[in-house]
Amino acid sequence: MTPAGRIRPAREGRRGFLRQALALSGAAGLSGAARAEGDPAILKLPPHSMGLGQPVAARGYGLPSQYESNLQRRQSPGLTRVPQASVSFTPLQGLFGIITPSGLHFERHHQGWWDIDPARHRLMLMGLVRQPKVYTMDDLMRLPAVSRIHFIECGANTGMEWGNAAVPSVQYTHGMLGCCEYTGVRLSTLLEDCGADLKRGKYVLAEGADGASLTRTIAMERALEDAIVAWGMNGEMLRPENGYPLRLVVPGVQGVSWVKWLRRLEVGDAPWDTREEVLHYVDLMPDGMHRQYSSIQECKSVITTPSGGQKLLARGYYDVSGLAWSGRGRVRRVDLSFDGGRNWRGARLEGPVLSKSLTRFNLGWVWDGGPAILQSRAMDETGYVQPQIRQLREVRGTRSIYHNNAIQSWQVAAGGEVSNVQVY
Amino acid sequence: MSRCISLALLLLVAPPALAKDAYPGIGRPALAAEIAAWDIDVRADFKGLPKGSGSVKQGEMVWEAKCASCHGAFGESNAVFPPIAGGVQAADMERGRAAALARPGEQRSTLMKLSQLSTLWDYINRAMPWNAPKTLSADEVYALTAYILSLDKILPEGFVLSDANMAEVQRRLPNRDGMTRAHGLWRARGKPDVAAAACMKDCQVEGRVVSQIPAYARGDHGDLAAQNRLVGPVRGIAALAGATPAEARVAQVRSLAERSGCLACHAAKSRIIGPSLAEIAAKYRLDDGAEARLALKVKNGGQGAWGSIPMPPHAQLEDGEVRDLVRWVLTSD
Numbered sequence: 001m002t003p004a005g006r007i008r009p010a011r012e013g014r015r016g017f018l019r020q021a022l023a024l025s026g027a028a029g030l031s032g033a034a035r036a037e038g039d040p041a042i043l044k045l046p047p048h049s050m051g052l053g054q055p056v057a058a059r060g061y062g063l064p065s066q067y068e069s070n071l072q073r074r075q076s077p078g079l080t081r082v083p084q085a086s087v088s089f090t091p092l093q094g095l096f097g098i099i100t101p102s103g104l105h106f107e108r109h110h111q112g113w114w115d116i117d118p119a120r121h122r123l124m125l126m127g128l129v130r131q132p133k134v135y136t137m138d139d140l141m142r143l144p145a146v147s148r149i150h151f152i153e154c155g156a157n158t159g160m161e162w163g164n165a166a167v168p169s170v171q172y173t174h175g176m177l178g179c180c181e182y183t184g185v186r187l188s189t190l191l192e193d194c195g196a197d198l199k200r201g202k203y204v205l206a207e208g209a210d211g212a213s214l215t216r217t218i219a220m221e222r223a224l225e226d227a228i229v230a231w232g233m234n235g236e237m238l239r240p241e242n243g244y245p246l247r248l249v250v251p252g253v254q255g256v257s258w259v260k261w262l263r264r265l266e267v268g269d270a271p272w273d274t275r276e277e278v279l280h281y282v283d284l285m286p287d288g289m290h291r292q293y294s295s296i297q298e299c300k301s302v303i304t305t306p307s308g309g310q311k312l313l314a315r316g317y318y319d320v321s322g323l324a325w326s327g328r329g330r331v332r333r334v335d336l337s338f339d340g341g342r343n344w345r346g347a348r349l350e351g352p353v354l355s356k357s358l359t360r361f362n363l364g365w366v367w368d369g370g371p372a373i374l375q376s377r378a379m380d381e382t383g384y385v386q387p388q389i390r391q392l393r394e395v396r397g398t399r400s401i402y403h404n405n406a407i408q409s410w411q412v413a414a415g416g417e418v419s420n421v422q423v424y
Numbered sequence: 425m426s427r428c429i430s431l432a433l434l435l436l437v438a439p440p441a442l443a444k445d446a447y448p449g450i451g452r453p454a455l456a457a458e459i460a461a462w463d464i465d466v467r468a469d470f471k472g473l474p475k476g477s478g479s480v481k482q483g484e485m486v487w488e489a490k491c492a493s494c495h496g497a498f499g500e501s502n503a504v505f506p507p508i509a510g511g512v513q514a515a516d517m518e519r520g521r522a523a524a525l526a527r528p529g530e531q532r533s534t535l536m537k538l539s540q541l542s543t544l545w546d547y548i549n550r551a552m553p554w555n556a557p558k559t560l561s562a563d564e565v566y567a568l569t570a571y572i573l574s575l576d577k578i579l580p581e582g583f584v585l586s587d588a589n590m591a592e593v594q595r596r597l598p599n600r601d602g603m604t605r606a607h608g609l610w611r612a613r614g615k616p617d618v619a620a621a622a623c624m625k626d627c628q629v630e631g632r633v634v635s636q637i638p639a640y641a642r643g644d645h646g647d648l649a650a651q652n653r654l655v656g657p658v659r660g661i662a663a664l665a666g667a668t669p670a671e672a673r674v675a676q677v678r679s680l681a682e683r684s685g686c687l688a689c690h691a692a693k694s695r696i697i698g699p700s701l702a703e704i705a706a707k708y709r710l711d712d713g714a715e716a717r718l719a720l721k722v723k724n725g726g727q728g729a730w731g732s733i734p735m736p737p738h739a740q741l742e743d744g745e746v747r748d749l750v751r752w753v754l755t756s757d
Contacts, residue, residue: 142450166637167637309651309660340629
């Protein structure tokens, strides 16, 4: 409930007050406001209480409520010039828990996406193997399957923020991030089935079936550890935008290695130095050297509620909530600061806390109506602590594009408006 | 020890080694022709490079026909994709490092970054041209590679690039020594390069805001009010910071139109499925009764005024919302 008495009169007099009251009512609605005569949402019965509702199977594939249509994956204007080689961002500002709804999952395509006929899709495994093999989807889906929850983060997530605060909301600062339950066969099972030469074969090349035929080198240690050749995503088949019917899942590693529309795996004795390993997904250091094969998504976190571009409804209690993750394992701890990093309090980790997965954290906070700077700082099971942007810049400068896992700062202004800032 | 016991021991201690065919009936051997059809990768050591050759001159012709429209005549264009050529100095070729990469603010080109010649060849071969990948012959790929290298004078005009001299040309690449794998983000147990501490109380911070979204950029990502849920602890802020009440009102209605699905069929100026907003405004602006008629159409659906595709009803909209939407459409230009 938002007692009307808490709407603070604006200083410029009655007109200003009215404007602010209107703005507030436009933003928050008066639905919850106590009126002398009572709340019309209670007193006047709505049509849904007095009529016949929709039948079953009115929509064969269910859709979100019409009132949820604000939450969409969106492009960042001006980031790319060609929509087929672009990114759309997950609306993290409106999501709960750790699972990303498939329809809101971020997209990153290099040469457009396709909806591939699964009956005609093939996976070839070759190179340093005893028996090169071809698998149909029928073949793959008969093999022993595993289901695992993992996050996927584009290496360039938060890349726009290396030099300065650049984009207004968490959708654009951190939205190249998702977390799903993937179902598929372990890559190690396929490598065994073909008799991979593990003595000489230290690397696996993964190749997509799309126009880009995107290729990435996966180190054999990772391929054997926990990589999955997946067809399932959140209980159904992968979405076309996410690689239907087959993609690679490389837990803890940046998204570009999770090759979509996977058509071929080759075992080899040296890395390939593909375009995505030489010209892109290389991190430029201040001395002009590029770090190649930067892959691990290090421990990182961000507060999603409240976050940039939002406005707090009124003073009082808030369950500040966000996401933490690490490409090196489980999240051990998340601390929150409300004063720009001077003092910190431990947040509650919501279960399950899984390895190389998103972890939801929450912490109660009473907003007194004054300015504040909110930050979250995660620590993973290796003891690694998420750094400040200043610490990252001291080592990597501001031009490396990739792997920005800095602590995010959200400034809450006296009026409740939250904005993206960077603090030292 | 009896054979029986040693076999039992072996079964106990040995890892569950898979029999030669642990999954009978799954998959089949790949045929040589199938492998040849898909095994197109060319590795840094040129493993996989097919025989062939192409000259700078031939490359220029293919370039003009198939590449220049996106990349510019000299690979300099930044309009569709980042530039391919530019920023490379003769001294870089001596040194093996593109000096411009160390200078902040320099536009980075492909040839500035390229450390492996195989990468350029492989990528053109698998992914170019943009809208017709894998349609170039091996000779065309050699020719295009040669032409691109000539743009920054890495190869002279008369050069013929072939499988026989790729390794030699590799040694001329300006940034051939510009990559390092000596960092902690590659190997699973790599050591992080930044070590932060988890201080909890009275931590050393300046507490200074060093960067924030500039006022002029606040509306860059559209109306954030329309990108946030309508209930909960927060709302999105109105798109247009410092907008007049009238502007704010327009943004609000526009966001209503976006939420209600209007803009999926009606664009501002171009036809998608239904007529553009500007077309509707032009047709009905001076028609006094139009507002009421259009409101009914929005609410109940309609067909025929602009063609045979019907507009679905929008019964969920309140009368006030419909009025706002119709007035907004009628003032579109």
